Amino acid sequence: xxxxxAVANLGVIEQLNLVLGPGMTVLTGxxxxxxxxVVTAVELLLGGRADPALVRSGAAEAVVEGRFLQRGEGxxxxxxxxxxxxVPAEGRARAYLDGQLASxxxxxxxxxxxxxxxxxxxxxxxLRRAHQxxxxxxxxxxDLAPLMQARAALAGLERRRVELGGDERxxxxxxxxxxxxxxxxxxxxxxxxxxxxxxxxxxxxxxxAAAGRDAARQASLALGSDGPVGAELARINAxxxxxxxxxxxHGRILNLAEExxxxxxxxxxxxxxxxxxxxxxxxxxxxxxxxxxxxxxYGDTLAEVMEFHRDLAARLEELEDFDRLARDLDGEHGxxxxxxxxxxxxxxxARRHAAPALGREVTAHMRELAMNRAEVRVVVGEDPGDEVDxxxxxNSGAPSLPLTSAASGGELARIMLALRLVTSxxxxxxxxxxxxxxxxxxxxxxxxxxxSRLTPEHQVLVVTHLPQVAACADHQVSISKHDDGFSVTxxxxxxxxxxRIVELSRMLSGSPASQSARLHALELLEASKR
Numbered sequence: 258x259x260x261x262x263a264v265a266n267l268g269v270i271e272q273l274n275l276v277l278g279p280g281m282t283v284l285t286g287x288x289x290x291x292x293x294x295v296v297t298a299v300e301l302l303l304g305g306r307a308d309p310a311l312v313r314s315g316a317a318e319a320v321v322e323g324r325f326l327q328r329g330e331g332x333x334x335x336x337x338x339x340x341x342x343x344v345p346a347e348g349r350a351r352a353y354l355d356g357q358l359a360s361x362x363x364x365x366x367x368x369x370x371x372x373x374x375x376x377x378x379x380x381x382x383x384l385r386r387a388h389q390x391x392x393x394x395x396x397x398x399x400d401l402a403p404l405m406q407a408r409a410a411l412a413g414l415e416r417r418r419v420e421l422g423g424d425e426r427x428x429x430x431x432x433x434x435x436x437x438x439x440x441x442x443x444x445x446x447x448x449x450x451x452x453x454x455x456x457x458x459x460x461x462x463x464x465x466a467a468a469g470r471d472a473a474r475q476a477s478l479a480l481g482s483d484g485p486v487g488a489e490l491a492r493i494n495a496x497x498x499x500x501x502x503x504x505x506x507h508g509r510i511l512n513l514a515e516e517x518x519x520x521x522x523x524x525x526x527x528x529x530x531x532x533x534x535x536x537x538x539x540x541x542x543x544x545x546x547x548x549x550x551x552x553x554x555y556g557d558t559l560a561e562v563m564e565f566h567r568d569l570a571a572r573l574e575e576l577e578d579f580d581r582l583a584r585d586l587d588g589e590h591g592x593x594x595x596x597x598x599x600x601x602x603x604x605x606x607a608r609r610h611a612a613p614a615l616g617r618e619v620t621a622h623m624r625e626l627a628m629n630r631a632e633v634r635v636v637v638g639e640d641p642g643d644e645v646d647x648x649x650x651x652n653s654g655a656p657s658l659p660l661t662s663a664a665s666g667g668e669l670a671r672i673m674l675a676l677r678l679v680t681s682x683x684x685x686x687x688x689x690x691x692x693x694x695x696x697x698x699x700x701x702x703x704x705x706x707x708x709s710r711l712t713p714e715h716q717v718l719v720v721t722h723l724p725q726v727a728a729c730a731d732h733q734v735s736i737s738k739h740d741d742g743f744s745v746t747x748x749x750x751x752x753x754x755x756x757r758i759v760e761l762s763r764m765l766s767g768s769p770a771s772q773s774a775r776l777h778a779l780e781l782l783e784a785s786k787r
Contacts, residue, residue: 258277258279258325258326258327258328258685258686258716259277259299259323259324259325259371259372259686259716259718260276260277260324260325260326261274261275261276261277261322261323261324262274262275262277262295262298262299262321262322262323262324263275263320263321263322263323264294264295264298264319264320264321265319265320265321266312266313266316266317266318266319266320267294267297267298267301267311267312267313267319267320267321267344268291268294268297268311268313269291269294269313269738269745269747270291270294270298270313270747271313271744271745271746271747272746273291273295273747273748273749274749275295275734275749276751277716277718277732278731278732279712279716279731280709280712280716280717280730280731280732281708281709281711281712281716281717281718281719281729281730281731281732282716282717282718282719282730282731282732282733282734283719283720283721283726283727283730283732283733283734284718284719284720284721284734284736285721285722285727285733285734285735285736285760285764286735286736286737286738287737287738288722289738290736290737290738290747291736291738291747292720292736293690293720294747295720295736296374296688296690296720297311298321298323299323299372299374299688299718300374301321301342301344302321302322302323302340302341302342302364302368302372303364303365303368303369303372303374304352304361304362304363304364304365304366304368307342307344307350307361308344309344309345309346309347311344312344312345312346316346317345317346318343318344318345318346319343319344320341320342320343320344321341321342321344322339322340322341322342323339323340323341324337324338324339325337325338325339325340325371325686326338327371327685328685338354338355338367338371339353339354339355339356340352340353340354340364340367340368340371341353341354341356342364352364354367369684370684371684371685371686372684372686372687372688373673373683373684373686373687373688374688374690375669375670375673375674375687375688375689375690375692383647383660383669383672383673383676384660384661384669386644386645386646389635389645389646389647390608390642390643390645392615392647392676392680393608393611393612393615393635393637393645394608395680396611396614396615396618396679396680397607397608397610397611397612397614397615398611399604399607399608399611400604400607401604403600403603404597404600404601404603404604404641406600407593407596407597407599407600407601408597410593410596411590411593411594411596411597414586414589414590414593415590417586418583418586418590428576428579431576432573432576432577435569435572435573435576436573438554438555438569439566439569439570439573441551442551442555442562442565442566442569445547445548445551447551447559447562447563447566449559450558450559450560450563451559452548452559453545453548453559456541456544456545456548457545459541460538460541460542460545462531463533463534463537463538463541464538466531466532466533466534467533469531470528470531470533471528473524473525473527473528473531474524474525474528476521476524477521477522477524477525477528478521480517480518480520480521480524481518481521481525482518484521486517487514487517487518487521490510490513490514490517491514493510494507494510494511494514497510598640600641601640601641601642602640602641604640604641604642605637605639605640605641605642606640608637608641608642608645609637609642612634612635612636612637612645613635615635615679616632616633616634616635618679619633619647619672619675619676619679620632620633622674622675622678622679622707623671623672623675625700625703625707626671626674626675626696626700626703626704626707627671627696627700627703627704628651628668628671628672630651630652630653631649631650631651631652631668632649632650632657633647633648633649633650633672633675634647634648634650634657635647635648636648646659647659647660647672647676648660648663649663649664649668649672650663651663651664651668660672665694670689670690670691670692670694671692671704673689674689674692674704674707674708674711675707677711677715678707678710678711683715684715685715685716686715686716686718687711687715687716687717687718688718688719689708689717689718689719689720690719690720691720692704692708692719692721692726693721693722693723693726696723697723697725698725701723701725701726702725702726702729702781702784704723704725704726705723705725705726705727705728705729705730705785706729706785708726708729708730709729709730709731709785712731722764723764724761724764724765724777724778724781725781727760727761727764728761728778728781728782728784728785729785732751733751733752733757733760734749734750734751734752735749735750735752735756735760736748736749737750757782758775758778758779758782759775761774761778761781761782762774762775762777762778765777765778
């Protein structure tokens with residue numbers, strides 16, 4: 258649902274804020290007051306063409322913002338979506354989605370899920386073949402799941418065939434490369450992902466062997482009983498003996514002396530275990546260089562290199578066994594193609610079965626909407642019937658033509674209204690501009706009632722000049738233009754009670770004070786309630 262629309266510096270609109278509710282809302286007002294600019298603002302939010310000529314004279318840029326509230330599962334309140342479009346007088350237009358910069362294409366894609374715009378505008382979902390097909394599928398309750406599954410299986414299999422290998426020459430090149438890489442990895446004999454860390458420690462020991470051995474030997478001698486540290490501890494121990502009041506410190510000195518003696522032994526053994534081995538040091542360094550080179554080629558870590566090794570072996574086996582795998586894939590490919598054809602035939606038959614009924618029902622509704630001689634046909638192409646075209650013969654004897662060339666903006670809006678009445682499909686917000694073009698009287702009331710019948714499933718926003726249509730709405734917003742001789746401002750006012758009766762009277766007679774028009778306005782409102 259569109260909960261709020263804010264427009265600034267768009268055409269004659271300096272500042273306009275519309276707070277909208279559920280149900281059907283009509284925008285009414287004098288010709289040129291700015292009603293269609295509101296529809297233009299919505300069109301900009303849907304990625305429509307940003308023409309700098311739309312910017313209000315003297316303003317740097319026009320800004321349009323729309324706040325939408327999506328319905329969650331089960332009908333509860335869902336997430337909020339904010340679309341924003343900025344059109345500068347000079348330079349490129351900007352688009353924003355939920356406060357983040359976005360492209361106009363992204364705005365259009367997101368907007369299609371939220372709003373459908375019907376009238377003389379570029380954002381006409383009805384003109385897109387995919388939308389026409391979706392309407393037919395919804396009307397005919399066509400089960401697309403088996404066809405979608407079969408197509409997905411076929412697409413996956415074709416990707417698998419491409420991955421297996423293309424022509425014989427490219428396979429031969431890949432086999433040669435795989436064998437070379439596999440030989441290099443086999444020769445490396447990788448079996449421990451932590452080998453690099455082990456080698457790093459070993460290299461540190463070997464490269465410092467002589468100095469490390471001497472350091473350990475000197476430390477052992479210094480800590481031994483004949484060394485300065487050991488001798489000093491012995492002297493301190495002797496000076497504390499047989500003194501009861503120093504028994505605690507004396508015990509700790511004894512423990513320290515024992516610990517130092519153990520440490521001296523450990524250092525002596527470490528010195529004896531360290532051997533200079535320049536041959537092993539060279540081997541370790543060479544091995545580390547090899548592992549670095551392998552990581553540079555095949556993975557960031559040794560674990561990734563080892564995984565690449567396993568995958569490479571499997572790939573080589575696959576390539577060398579290509580003929581058998583290709584035969585298996587060809588057989589499976591044939592079965593997938595047959596499944597797509599079979600499920601497509603079922604879908605095509607269902608679409609062709611539903612197409613005449615959809616055409617008849619839409620035609621019947623169109624005759625209620627003052628298109629008495631019009632006839633709609635729905636044509637379905639060859640299986641699976643993805644090529645669906647809604648054709649219109651606007652008058653008796655006229656050929657059935659695609660909607661792009663057969664229908665005006667007002668006729669398109671009424672055709673879409675008829676389709677909505679039949680299928681109730683589409684985004685949550687429906688905007689109709691010029692749906693009432695060329696009609697009046699009883700037919701206008703029929704159009705108004707038809708629009709209001711969409712409200713259980715949609716929020717409906719209608720620009721109208723007809724009081725019969727306006728009286729059927731849940732909410733009415735008056736758009737008025739004020740010119741003080743220096744500048745023009747546009748004001749939007751939600752009408753209720755007496756104000757709404759006055760506006761309907763103006764629409765009926767041009768005179769808001771007319772008593773007869775007032776009575777007629779009251780009759781229209783009472784009739785719409787019934």
